[in-house]
Amino acid sequence: TTKGFVMTVAGGSGSFAGSSRLVSERIAATAASCRITFGLYRNRDKDGTLALYLEDDSKYTTKLWTDPRTTIGRTWTPISVSLGRRRSGFRLVFISTHVGSTISSDISIDDFKFFECNAQTVGHCEGFTDPFNCSNGNCIPQDNLCDFSDDCGDNTDEYNCEKYVQMCSFENKAEPFCSWSHDDDADFKWQRMRGEQINNFDWYDDWWQLYGPDRDHTLGTPQGPFLFLDTSAPRKPNDTARVVSPVFAPTTSGECQFRFWYHMYGYDVASLNIYTRTLVGGPLTLVWSQSHSRGDEWLRGTTILKVQQPFQVLIEGVRGNSYEGDMGVDDISFTPGCQLQITATLPPFAYSTSPSPYCNSTHSHCLQNTRQ
Structure with missing residues (x-):
């Protein structure tokens, strides 16, 4: 009124x-x-x-x-x-x-x-089919364990995470990308950056900075590093950048889950995609995707992995129509149902001698009706 x-x-x-x-x-x-x-x-x-x-x-x-x-x-x-x-x-x-x-x-x-700013009420475990009992008496879902988020309120859900393979917060300078590597078939590369490196203007940058992450998820400060997709020139619309995980053993039980935190904020945000592959340079199977701006905050992403052969996971960022489409990925982890494969590499893709009509400038290997 x-x-x-x-x-x-x-x-x-x-x-x-x-x-x-x-x-x-x-x-x-x-x-x-x-x-x-x-x-x-x-x-x-x-x-x-x-x-x-x-x-x-x-x-x-x-x-x-x-x-x-x-x-x-x-x-x-x-x-x-x-x-x-x-x-x-x-x-x-x-x-x-x-x-x-x-x-x-x-x-x-x-x-x-x-x-929802107070810690969960002590002793309230109703609604949880398989609750985790925090040391302070709170209860959280088992799915929230070891995902770089203090859901208990005393951080006990982030203890004893040895069975959670390939946990990566990008905080280690000695291994900036942990065990992940760049996909040379993509158009450009993800970078390990800090918010203070991206937004290095003075107090008046509120006028300019309307896209991309200002802070990481791990620490919640501009000093924390994360995986960063820089969409400024010379990047072009639909250009892609991909990072590739180590090789995982086959899994069909539904107990292997990939968790990660992502930031998609800006007028020109295109899409963030998660793929699996069983051949180096081979077809990519889409298992998770998100498009367009999702607000200036870190969001949790999860996807269950079911692959009958040794496989790798790929994180792909796609550049939008212009430069205001930077994205971030941070705090990635795999649940205990995911196990690394003893074999460190996948077999290569067998190339066809006849060109496919489905290929374009951003997809180096193509099969009929399949993203490469």
Whole structure:
């Protein structure tokens, strides 16, 4: 109603650019499922920016969200931002900037709420067919064990993970890609990057950075590394980059599961695909796919692997129409039902001497009606 109250950015007096800050009370800790929601309004002010930061007790800041300025109009837009597990104290800070415009700002927020930010209630195991009992008394699904997410609240779901093969957080500089390798048949390569390397502008970068990850999933800070798909020039639309896992033994039980965290945010995000293959250079079998922007947050992906021959897993990123389509992958793992194959390599694909009409410039090997 017209009688309600909102928080609105006041007009500034700077000759070129200035900023305003709205700071929350100190928050001690949050659960892995924690997210915040609020309503956003902007109509007259088409040039000002609004971003949300997390500022820890040492004053180190991590950007959580930036308004993409697609919300302009006489309406309230619901916004959701993931906070995730935070073990130490912090404050949330809204920062808005203006660029010397004489138009009074009307950027406003309202109905700010926290959701699922407390640790799960001790002793509540109802609804779990095979619960894991955390040391603090909480219960979580077995599927959440050893996936680089502190779902218990005391991190005991991330202990004793020796049976979970090929866990990789990309934190080890000595093995930046763990046991994964680049696929030379792709158009370009994934990179190991940190958020601070990608978004290296100053405080005013809220105006520019509207795509790609600002932080990793493991640490939740710009200092943490992850697998990064850079879609800037000279990359072209539909160019692909792929990384390839070590060789796994055949599995048909349904107990082998690949888990990973992915970030897809930007106007030009195309698709992220997970494939399996049984021959080097051979056909790729699609087992998971996601397309288009999914918001400025890390999301969990899972897929069950059922392959009757020794196989490898491939992570493919596809470049969209322009450069605002960077993607990230982090914290990958395989459940105990996945076992590495003693044979370290797969046999090569037997090439046909006759060309296939289904080949194009991005697919080096093709079979009829099959992605290569």
